[in-house]
Amino acid sequence: MRNLLAPPDDDLRALLARVRTIAVVGFSPNPARPSHFVSAFLFEAGYRVIPINPGQEGRVFFGEPARARLSDVDVPADMVDIFRRPDHVPGIVDEALAAFPDLALIWMQIGVRNSDAAAKAQGQGVAVVQDRCPKIEIPRLFGPVWRVGSGNEPIVG
Secondary structure: OOOOOOOOHHHHHHHHHHOOEEEEEOOOOOOOOHHHHHHHHHHHOOOEEEEEOHHHOOOEEOOEEOEOOHHHOOOOOOEEEEOOOHHHHHHHHHHHHHHOOOOOEEEEOOOOOOHHHHHHHHHOOOEEEOOOOHHHHHHHHHOOOOOOOHHHOOOOO
């Protein structure tokens, strides 16, 4: 049976090394919320983070105005990171697949799984990670000082 939770580590490492822009669905402006501090981590690691939250539309976080929905994003996203309940995932995946034809990765945060939506995305050639957190996985896969950019240079020497 195919693993619907995550690709093998080598594949995930290669995917994350290619990702540059991440749309974060369910972003919160509250720094104590996981969606905020994971977004801050991703931003500090060098990713372009686009917050998705209809209640925050137009407010700027990490240098980007928040958008109400994925279809409002006017740049290609490589990854969609989902901080919503599992019952919301199918609609989010449908919107992500429609909004970003070259999407590489759909990431569902810890506690978020939806096998049907994952299978749909995988069927369209998009990798899926479920029930994991990039703030944990990126340091595990690349080391604690990894940073996006040419050559994936470290954040600190």
